[in-house]
Amino acid sequence: MRVSITQIKEMKQKGEKIAMLTAYDYSTAKLIDEAGIPLILVGDSLGMVILGYESTIPVTMDEMIHHTKAVVRGATQALVVGDMPFMTYQVSFEDALRNAARFIQEGGAQAIKLEGGESMAETAKRIVSCGIPVMGHIGLTPQSINQLGGFKVMGKTPEAAIRLINDAKALDDAGVFAIVLECVPEPLSKLITEKVNTPTIGIGAGKYCDGQVQVISDLLGLYTDFVPKHAKQYVRLSDSIKQATADYISEVQTGTFPTEKQSYAMDKSVLAKLEKST
Numbered sequence: 001m002r003v004s005i006t007q008i009k010e011m012k013q014k015g016e017k018i019a020m021l022t023a024y025d026y027s028t029a030k031l032i033d034e035a036g037i038p039l040i041l042v043g044d045s046l047g048m049v050i051l052g053y054e055s056t057i058p059v060t061m062d063e064m065i066h067h068t069k070a071v072v073r074g075a076t077q078a079l080v081v082g083d084m085p086f087m088t089y090q091v092s093f094e095d096a097l098r099n100a101a102r103f104i105q106e107g108g109a110q111a112i113k114l115e116g117g118e119s120m121a122e123t124a125k126r127i128v129s130c131g132i133p134v135m136g137h138i139g140l141t142p143q144s145i146n147q148l149g150g151f152k153v154m155g156k157t158p159e160a161a162i163r164l165i166n167d168a169k170a171l172d173d174a175g176v177f178a179i180v181l182e183c184v185p186e187p188l189s190k191l192i193t194e195k196v197n198t199p200t201i202g203i204g205a206g207k208y209c210d211g212q213v214q215v216i217s218d219l220l221g222l223y224t225d226f227v228p229k230h231a232k233q234y235v236r237l238s239d240s241i242k243q244a245t246a247d248y249i250s251e252v253q254t255g256t257f258p259t260e261k262q263s264y265a266m267d268k269s270v271l272a273k274l275e276k277s278t
């Protein structure tokens with residue numbers, strides 16, 4: 001049985017920490033699903049870690065749907081959340097509803113995520129009222145990177161901290177099932193987590209959130225352009241990939257690959273006939 005938003009919400013009540021990871025393809029989704037991850041986000045970080053864009057801003061709905069479908073094919077247990085790309089939910093409620101529905105109908109996701117607090121609460125409420133679970137995202141919201149002036153910790157002044165608390169409350173009231181807190185000082189995310197009923201999922205927001213999310217490429221040490229302070233590389237696959245590639249090149253060049261083990265045999269009589277006839 002696939003994890004439901006009710007189970008995610010109950011985890012907060014029971015004090016059980018929630019682990020979430022991003023995924024963008026079938027094979028990775030299948031592996032992390034088999035490892036027991038309850039929540040998978042098809043993040044628009046796709047744009048940076050998979051598609052090589054400089055930010056998440058160029059990511060399109062079609063790209064997100066394409067990768068969401070792949071993740072849903074791989075993950076049979078986890079609840080899959082599709083991340084709404086830049087400007088696919090801000091222009092009008094109609095746009096927001098239509099694009100949210102695409103994630104569910106075409107992509108096969110069970111929920112969507114959107115960035116923004118108070119200003120997006122009405123949009124979130126309308127999507128929820130159509131039967132589509134919504135995950136909020138406040139603090140550092142990468143789609144607003146040009147407005148924010150770079151990747152930095154948010155809510156450091158009293159005014160900014162109060163704005164973030166109000167953002168979280170507005171999303172809580174709008175009926176979202178979880179709120180991502182990105183790059184928020186630990187004491188502030190603790191306060192927010194205590195003040196809302198909705199589970200908070202932190203990334204660079206310290207240990208008091210109800211759950212944690214990491215970009216899979218950071219966790220596996222695959223994306224080396226930029227490693228955020230809040231990322232933990234549990235393994236460095238980038239090193240393994242480079243070493244395996246170098247070994248392969250060398251074995252091809254020296255003729256030590258392939259060996260008999262990687263080659264297919266042929267019946268000797270067939271071979272003899274072939275040699276005679278050619």
Ligand code: KIV
Pocket residue numbers: 022041042043044045046083137180182203213215
């Ligand atoms: O796109 C993404 O991967 C995200 C997470 C960092 C929460 O939004």
